[in-house]
Amino acid sequence: MRISLVAGDPNGQPCADCAICRFSICAALDKAELRELEHLGRHIHFASCETVFGQDEMTTSVYNLLEGVMRLYKLLPDGRRQIVGFALPGDLLGMAASARHSFSADAIGAVAVCRFSKTSFARFIEDKPHLLRRINELTIRELSQAQDHMVLLGRRSAEEKVATFLLGWRDRLVQLRGPSNTVPLPMSRQDIADFLGLTIETVSRTFTKLERDRVIGIQPGSVCLLDPARAEAMAAA
Amino acid sequence: MRISLVAGDPNGQPCADCAICRFSICAALDKAELRELEHLGRHIHFASCETVFGQDEMTTSVYNLLEGVMRLYKLLPDGRRQIVGFALPGDLLGMAASARHSFSADAIGAVAVCRFSKTSFARFIEDKPHLLRRINELTIRELSQAQDHMVLLGRRSAEEKVATFLLGWRDRLVQLRGPSNTVPLPMSRQDIADFLGLTIETVSRTFTKLERDRVIGIQPGSVCLLDPARAEAMAAA
């Protein structure tokens, strides 16, 4: 799951000052509740590629991403990997339906999260219908995104997949950091491939093709959307 | 969304007697609440292939499937279709995050649903944390299934897809109607293809291959799992 919510650092700034608050579930909380939540979470940092939680591990905690990017993925027994999503600041992770996580989550670059014990978090939300409704709404939104991604994986060509990914990723970043046609890509080509159901070579070739067609400019660690309209057209059809 | 819940027919049997109740959200409701819910819903019948609601239509209602099977799908502008799921009795449909449905839903064979107006349903669940928690839990479960399906669409071969589909579908039917190795397939080959991200020809060929290998027996409208163990092995790898 990837839901916006935030909690304070008992040793740092209070929740209300959290940079993430404006994207978060916090909107559904009043000052007193925010202060209560503050005391429930602990900030933790992860280095690049460290695993925050792994598929099939017990779900003991819920995490709120404060800083950085994470990849969420499932592995098949033979090692094939499908990335089910990338998490950005404000996303809530680890709300599993069962006792074990159904996917793994690890850091792409340095990451800061706020960790809550599952039980204390559950107790906190237990009797707050406004919060439950908000969490529910965000879960439904995420489900809807998952369905969109199914369409992409099942029915779109490599070029459509890449164009759709770039636009979608840009839009999420625009939400957080404001408009820009330069799209940072902190994840590797392999990550992109495993997200889009392609191989790394196909992703690379498609990037090159889009660059040749003057739709994007490729820079180390990012891509520039030179012709967003044409990219939209590729993604739509 | 596909969530288990049930409501009574004002002109028929009360909710508590509904055949679906045991699979449903009802577990979270007491007698009085069940009776209240009863008065909110209306039973409606649909013939085969009729549309219950369409992509981009306004979300005015929430539906609880009582009887029959439905296909839930998204269409691309050029007509490509991805089925995002099949609904069975007990599933709740139409809880969209936005004001419009993000997918279409239509009947496979005759269908009976219980329809609630969105607003009265929202009012009903509004201040019932136990119900909200249950709905939330079921939404999360559905999200998890969607992620499993992403793995299937992005990373599995045709044979793995078909084997996984047959086993998953059987398991859902076993939940509802008890154990059996005969798996009714009310949906067409085209539906299966659009669910698995394949063409109808590939689905047909894969069925034939599984039959040649004595893994399944093909019957009109159903399939018999002759060697479930081998099917599991295909699906797992």
Added chain:
DNA sequence: GGCGGTTCTTGATCTGTATCAACCGGCAAA
């Protein structure tokens, strides 16, 4: 029971993407 339409199956061929393999460029350790 025969007819027309639809769905399903099968066959032949094509193609988009995977696979295999080599190479390039940047960066860090020696």
Added chain:
DNA sequence: TTTGCCGGTTGATACAGATCAAGAACCGCC
């Protein structure tokens, strides 16, 4: 500065599954 490594790109080839085309089976209807 050289060396090795890693991530990314590019090229050659293979193949799974798509596409195109033709039957075969089934089903409702007269």
